[in-house]
Amino acid sequence: MNPSLWHIDPTTLAAIVLMALATYACRGGGYWLFRQITPSPLIRAILSYIPGTLFVSYVIPAVIKGGLQPAVGSLATVVVMIYTRNLALGIAAGVAAAWGVWVVIS
Numbered sequence: 363m364n365p366s367l368w369h370i371d372p373t374t375l376a377a378i379v380l381m382a383l384a385t386y387a388c389r390g391g392g393y394w395l396f397r398q399i400t401p402s403p404l405i406r407a408i409l410s411y412i413p414g415t416l417f418v419s420y421v422i423p424a425v426i427k428g429g430l431q432p433a434v435g436s437l438a439t440v441v442v443m444i445y446t447r448n449l450a451l452g453i454a455a456g457v458a459a460a461w462g463v464w465v466v467i468s
Contacts, residue, residue, distance in 0.1 A: 431467070435460030 401409070425432045439456030446452070 431460050431463045434463045 421436070425436050435456040438459035439452045442455035443449070443452035
């Protein structure tokens, strides 16, 4: 193997290591915190909705900014998921719908 392929810039390596430590601190800190305190039922209920809201906060702006193709694909995914409760079918429907829009537009 070519040794130059394994050369990593020290600044890049430091950034990777520091981000890994920051990620671990965030995850580990959450577990540590919840071992120290007992959250109320209200706090537990609020926290149970956070993953879904984070997902929506990432997806909705991309769909809005993306235009017709992501919007049609997302709508197809949601409709198929509601009716079938099948993740694979929902993904397939979304991809097919987005591809169909792409074919029609181009």
